[in-house]
Amino acid sequence: MSDKSRxxxxxxxxxxxxxxxxxxxxxxxxxxxxIAQSASAAPAWPAQKTFTGLAFDTCAAPSAAxxxxxxxxxxxxxxxxxxxxxxxxxxxxxxxxxxxxxxxxGWKLIPLYVGAQPACQTGKSPxxxxxxxxxxxxxxxxxxxxxxxxxxxxxxxxxxxxxMEPYDIKNTSCNNAVLAYVRAFTKTLRAKTxxxxxxxxxxxxxxxxxxxxxxxxxxxxxxxxxxxxxxxTTSDWPWASKLYxxxxxxxxxxxxxxxxxxxxxxxxxxxxxxxxxAITG
Numbered sequence: 001m002s003d004k005s006r007x008x009x010x011x012x013x014x015x016x017x018x019x020x021x022x023x024x025x026x027x028x029x030x031x032x033x034x035i036a037q038s039a040s041a042a043p044a045w046p047a048q049k050t051f052t053g054l055a056f057d058t059c060a061a062p063s064a065a066x067x068x069x070x071x072x073x074x075x076x077x078x079x080x081x082x083x084x085x086x087x088x089x090x091x092x093x094x095x096x097x098x099x100x101x102x103x104x105x106g107w108k109l110i111p112l113y114v115g116a117q118p119a120c121q122t123g124k125s126p127x128x129x130x131x132x133x134x135x136x137x138x139x140x141x142x143x144x145x146x147x148x149x150x151x152x153x154x155x156x157x158x159x160x161x162x163x164m165e166p167y168d169i170k171n172t173s174c175n176n177a178v179l180a181y182v183r184a185f186t187k188t189l190r191a192k193t194x195x196x197x198x199x200x201x202x203x204x205x206x207x208x209x210x211x212x213x214x215x216x217x218x219x220x221x222x223x224x225x226x227x228x229x230x231x232x233t234t235s236d237w238p239w240a241s242k243l244y245x246x247x248x249x250x251x252x253x254x255x256x257x258x259x260x261x262x263x264x265x266x267x268x269x270x271x272x273x274x275x276x277x278a279i280t281g
Contacts, residue, residue, distance in 0.1 A: 045193060046157030050247045051077045051108040051277045054231065056268035057252070061094040067102045069262025077108035077273055083148035084114035084141065084163070085127035096153045099280055109278040110250075111154055112199060113145040114163040116181060120174035121167040131177045138181035142188025149194070149278070159276035160189060161197035161223055161250075164205040175208055182209065183217035195276050197221035197250075202238045210239045221275045223250035231272045250275045 057079035062070070067078070080094055081087045099109065116129040116137050129137050145160050154160075162185055169175050186196040196219040200206030206224040222244045230236045233249040254270040 046155070046279055048157065048159075048195065048247070048276045049108070049279045050275065051110075052247070052274045053077065055079065055108075055110060055250070055271040055273040056266075057110070057112070057271060058266055058268045060089040061091055061098065062264070062266055063093050064098055064101045064105075066262075066264035066266065067107060068105050069264045070266070071105050071107065073261050076106075077110055077271075077277055078102075079110035079112050079161075079271070081163075082111045082113055082152060082154070082160070083145060086114040086117055086125050086163075088114070094152065096151065099153045099278075103280045109154070109280065110273070111145075111149050111152075111158060111160045111278050112163055113141070113148070113160055115141040115145070115185065117165055118167040118174050118178050120171045121165060129177050129181045131173055131180075134177040134180040135184045138184025139188045141181075142185040143192070145185070146189060146192045146194050153280050154278040155280065156193040157195065158278040158280075159195040159197045159221055161199045161221070162219065164198065164200045166201045166204040169204050169208045178205070178208060179212060179214075179218075182219065186217050186219050195220060197223060197275065199223040199250075199252075200225065202226040207238070210243060220244075221248045221250070223252065223271070223275070225252040227253060227255055229254050231270070233272050233274045247274050247276070 053076045054074050055077035056075050061080045081089065081091060082094070103109065116127045117125040119128050119130050149158060149160055162182065164178065167174060167178065182198065189196045198206070198209055198219040198221070200209060202224045206222060209218055210222060212218060224238070226236060226238065228236055230253050233251045236251070237249070251272040252269050253272055256267055257270055258265060258267045
């Protein structure tokens with residue numbers, strides 16, 4: 001999610017990303033049940049397309065040739081950055097044709113949208129939310145995320161994951177703005193018959209969503225960054241076991257792994273996956 005001139009938090013080195021976590025509070029157990037993402041807002045929902053297995057995410061979508069070379073390997077799904085003003089990498093390969101080609105190769109795709117970031121977050125972001133604009137910005141970014149995914153051939157019923165980088169969750173006004181933004185983003189996706197997901201860090205941004213007392217309009221799928229090298233979505237789950245069950249979890253467990261397959265070298269983050277992916281074809 002970076003280019004040569006700027007390296008956002010999702011693609012920072014492990015050391016720098018842990019420094020970014022320094023504002024986090026200590027994780028506590030979640031209470032209260034999860035309200036499942038409702039399909040009642042749309043007349044008919046396509047069946048969820050779930051992938052369970054090892055996935056990877058990388059800054060820029062690899063070439064179709066690289067994806068083909070990597071297919072005989074441990075990974076079955078790949079995350080792609082479909083849009084957002086805070087998306088750090090240009091995506092010359094990511095087109096509707098590319099999506100069609102790599103899904104024909106057997107890949108499942110995980111759409112990721114890098115939306116507005118909190119005002120209390122350290123670092124610079126082209127788009128930041130405030131208490132005043134959080135809800136309206138969440139709605140407009142949600143509409144943009146759907147438009148970007150649809151243009152790539154990702155159909156209704158697909159999941160789109162909102163990327164929220166670390167921020168000070170103890171800052172109440174900032175945290176409230178984030179939750180307002182996330183709820184508006186989720187409601188917009190649901191109204192357009194897309195499933196909402198959320199990527200965040202287990203001690204900060206994901207923690208805020210997982211432990212929110214008010215579960216209304218929060219994403220139904222949670223992708224948490226916890227770099228413990230454990231390929232699981234269960235044994236190291238940081239919150240109440242009843243949260244995000246029924247194929248609704250992703251776990252980024254290793255970052256910056258430089259791997260070569262079929263003559264193509266890609267630096268990836270590894271993800272244990274048991275959650276919805278894009279519907280294509």
